[in-house]
Amino acid sequence: MNQLCKKRILQSKVSFSSLGEITTRSQFGGYSIAANKTIFGLISNGELYLRANKRCEPHFLALNMPHLVYTKRGMPVPLSYYLVGEVLWEEPTQLLKLAKMSLEGAEQDKSEREHCTRLKDLPNLNHDLERMLWKAGIKNADELQQHGAKESYLKLKAVSKHASVNILLALAGAICRTHQAALPKGVRNELIEWYKHHSAPLPKT
Incomplete structure (x- = not known):
């Protein structure tokens, strides 16, 4: 973690x-920010981005807050996260108001997902993976997001020694609500390197 990321987290x-x-x-090459386990922000490259759902997005757009953007197959794709610039950091009351709005939107989306989204309905997941995740103690889409792809993979590996790197990528894609092949290249490479490290055999003593 670099010093700017540490500063933003603090x-x-x-x-x-x-x-x-x-x-x-x-989380995905950066760091998630959550209140009472509900993610409402993301720190990427040392900058904070607040999450916006459809209800609160117009407020963020009205302030001309830039999107968080990643490249998908050579094309820039804006995500529903908006940059908190230096001016906003200097206006704590307004920043807190926006963060509260972001959190409330995330809580609304979370409630809706819990009522309508099963694990098997997420991209890349099927009945077999859903049953494996249940066995690992992950019961729904919200719990999968809370644990993140890496921790969820480790929980799966504890119940199935044959969990492959494709399962790790599938979990990451499911959390992003996208096909694993559409994961940003940087995220994909970081996950593969993490998998190699955690799959390496222990040195003999």
Whole structure:
């Protein structure tokens, strides 16, 4: 973790403390920001982006906050996360208002997913993987997102020694609601390197 990411994580924990227990974890090459386990922000390349659903997105657009963008098959794809610039960091009241709006939107989406989305209905997942995830203690799409692709993979590996790198990529794609082949190249490469490290045999003593 570089110093700028550490700075943004600390700023986020202080600025958003009134929203609940603020936690962070490694997520897709960056770090998620969550309040009471609901993700509402993402730190990428040392910058904070707030999540916006369809209900609150117009407020973010009205402030001309840039999208978080990744490249998919050579084409830029904007995500529903919006950059918190230096001006906003200097306006803590407005920033907290936007973060609260982002969190409420994430909680609304979370509630809707819990009522309508089974694991098998996510991209890349089927009945067999759903049953494996249940056996590993992951019961729904929200729990999969909370654990993240890496931790979910390790839980799967504990119940199935044959869990491959394709399963890790499938989990990451499912969390992003996209086919695993459409994962950003940087994310894909980082996950493959992580898989190689965690699949390496232990040295003999």
